[in-house]
Amino acid sequence: MQRNTEVDVLVIGAGPVGMTAAAVLAEYGVRLRIVDRRPGPDSGTRCTNLWPATLDAMAFMGLDVGELLERSQPMRHKVFHLGEDSFSSDLTEYGAVSPVPLTQSQDVVDAMLTARLERFGVAIEYGVEACRVDPDDDGVTVVLRPAGPASDAPAERVRAGWLVAAQGMGTGAEELLGVRRTVRSFPGVRILHADARLENRDGIGPDEEHIYLAASRSAGLVPLPGGLHRLFLMEPDPAGGERPGAREIVSAVARVSGLPLTAVEPACPWWARPESRIAETFRLGRVLLAGGSATALPLTVHGMNNGMQDAFNLAWKLGMVVRGLGDEVLLDSYTVERRRVARKLVEVTERVLGMGTSEDSQATHGPRIRQGRVDMRTQPSVTYRQSPLSQDQGRPGGPQAGDPMPGLLDLAAGTRPCCTEWTLLVPRDSAGAPPVPLAELRALADKYAAVRLRLTEPGSTVHLVRPDGHIAFRGPVDDPAALAGYAARFLR
Template sequence: MDPEVLVVGAGPTGLTTALELARRGIGVRIIDRAATPNTQTRALGVQARTLELFARTGVTDELLARGLRADRFNVFSEGRRILRADFSGLPTEYPFLLMVPQNEVEDVLMADLARFGVTVEREVELTALTPSIDGVTATVTYGERPADARTYPWIIGADGAHSTVRSLLGVGFLGSAFDEHFAVADLRVDWDRPPTEFFAFLNRGRFAAFFPMLGGWHRVAIARPAGEEGWERGSVPTEDLQAAVDTIVPGRPQILEVRESGRFRINQRRAAAHRSGRVFLAGDAAHIHSVIGAQGMNTGIQDAFNLAWKLADVIHGDAHAGLLDSYEAERAPVAARLVKGTRAVTRMTLLRNPIALAARRTVAPRILGRPHTQRALTRAVSQLDVSYHDARGAAPAGRAAVGDRAPDAEAGGRRLHELLDPVGFTLLEFGTDTAATTDLALPGSAAIVRVPDASAASAAYGITGPTLVLVRPDGYIAARGGAEEIRRYATSPARIVDASSRGMQ
């Protein structure tokens, strides 16, 4: 079929977008200027919320087979532990961070995309965009061959931090870079710390973070203050990495082997807009931030899940084009919160002031050790707290309001997320009479699931009486209440989670 959507960029965000569109019967073309697929580790770590979403596509099991499940996070300040966080209590089927390299994620997504007859077109570079009322004309080049221009109804720019799409649109990229210099390396180290735990060591403006990988390897990120000689130029020799480890990490563990290394600067930026007419920005093209927390790849993938079902519904004629306005309305607060949060955490790790360092060593352990703080921290890192309920971009633990993630819990011997429709809406019936939903005009061909009384799912959703909960295709709550509340959402002009529907709790 003629493609309805051109996706520019074949990283995790672009591949997820293309896959989600293809699964819904939308013709999609995906291009990338690179000659071959990425073979470098780059991003590392797939969060619990991302694994939940990938489970709807059927690729989570393959990712689990390729990764290491990391379940705890440790932070030390000048040799003293100030944090030990445990993911095992998270209310999800995936209470861990899956350490799987970006290139492995891309490989799994490309294989699944091929099942729908879609392959990445390589060495194809976008050079011009010409918007019109009915579409966007994209001009691309094929190496030495003549340029080609074709009009698409929709274009999605998932082409990274140096996005050509964003540049051609003239959309600003707001923010700044940190002054400190960073190095990253994949290495094996001689120590006796648990192989499935994260370790971050902070030491007077320097830090070294060790992220576990399969086979006894670690991804190590190291920061040193600006102005220190020899760190900002050239390669990163093993002796320089060892010298940094000796300075920062208690016990001075020895580096046994280095597989690859490089240098980078941390930028904290987000696009001035996520959309311009029929063109959308997603992933690093829309926002970049500190590597601390392993949030970047996951945030881009979740951009894709948010946008793809809405665009598919509009293309199929099941929703008004106004629904697409909710993409930026929902994802921009999430990106803004992420940029702000990772900036604050990064600044905290790079403290040099003696008074601030003393407070970090003495006050931080008491605050970070509180159960409430631990719960909030692990939910944020795993992105289970992401919410579209309001402009804060996050939900408190235990809430299941409109715009929040639909909780997962036991329901009649199965997990509720297993019962959700893989591509469409799902109506959950909690203690209601089946006749109450007989005449409902549900969005698309929504699946209907009757949740057993007194199940853990009822408690997770805060059910106190007969209630209907409509879950969106991306696993967030669209509406809840009685038949009238569900009907109001399903028949709204654009099926957007707006202020009126957010009151239906």
């Protein structure tokens, strides 16, 4: 007999993306379940990079990013090698909780997110998959069943107000719904990597990523915690070629880089043929796509970061809607904001692929690298200036609506707004500036349960900051009516 259950939100997929969405929704007090077709969590290094925007999101979620900073390996420079020449670039991104990318095993990130869910009493249900998804105007009906071989366990009918598909494109609810997507493949190219401890690291700094460009291929070394390195290779894909092991990958990287690499206990061999896929929309009524269910990127190093940022962006909006704190129009901004980021990431990663597999890197890319005209950061800064949630009436200059608000996150000072709150930053009165209508602004903040007012240094501009730290509204402090009009559109 089929069981029937009801929840506010059903999350399909319990990787970092699904767990991020579930953790934020749990913070809002949403009734939710999170299921995954895998028999249990994966293990191993897998994705190693954590970009500043991802670390900011983790900090807003209340995760102990300070401890993560201490345990991880910072990556401050990216060094390109063209023949005997090398060119270094600073990866610092000022204003983020971590100004540089970190490398860390995905196991550590998974453990942090799992612990966060347990704090809210949310248990991941492994070995469960969706076999039918029926959305309607009021919610989604999902039939769940045990994954894997046939089981005598009965199927379960779940009625959810919303469904978050975060299980990876081609493996979850988006397949059942026939989501349309733009696909681009890169025939004749494969990417390989393995992890190892290198005995000879002369000239390789502990906080440097090194990339070696050669004819039709490239190799690289990324520092990992504990003195390990990830060695990666982009090369022509041999027809019918066998899948190489970790030692073969290390040897291939040594040949391309020209380094006398001696690896101790190389492990975690991996390879793939790159492909990019972007769903035409990240929302289909009551079904919302995040991470791999929405976007697959040619370079997997971006998958976890982009997906966690998707999930955080989506979950705070969905949490507000479910709890009656915000208008459903908030969700209309999700595709606009995150699909734009996905397209930019695809452009960047395709450019990296082209550079890494060029037949003549010296001639094609050498001049631009030497002149510093290549953006070495493969994770661009995230801004939402074009979002329908961004309204800017402030003076020219400084951070604009849609940009991250500088100084909002300060771990050393203990300043970390909760991901369920909007922050209204109001300047104090100062001589020579228009008087601040503090009583009126405080009444406006008190009108909305999710808004918290905070006084800042004297100035003439008021900022309303979203739960993800991006500026929603920027305008003159002596015109509270404009701010009130904005709040009335989106908040409840």
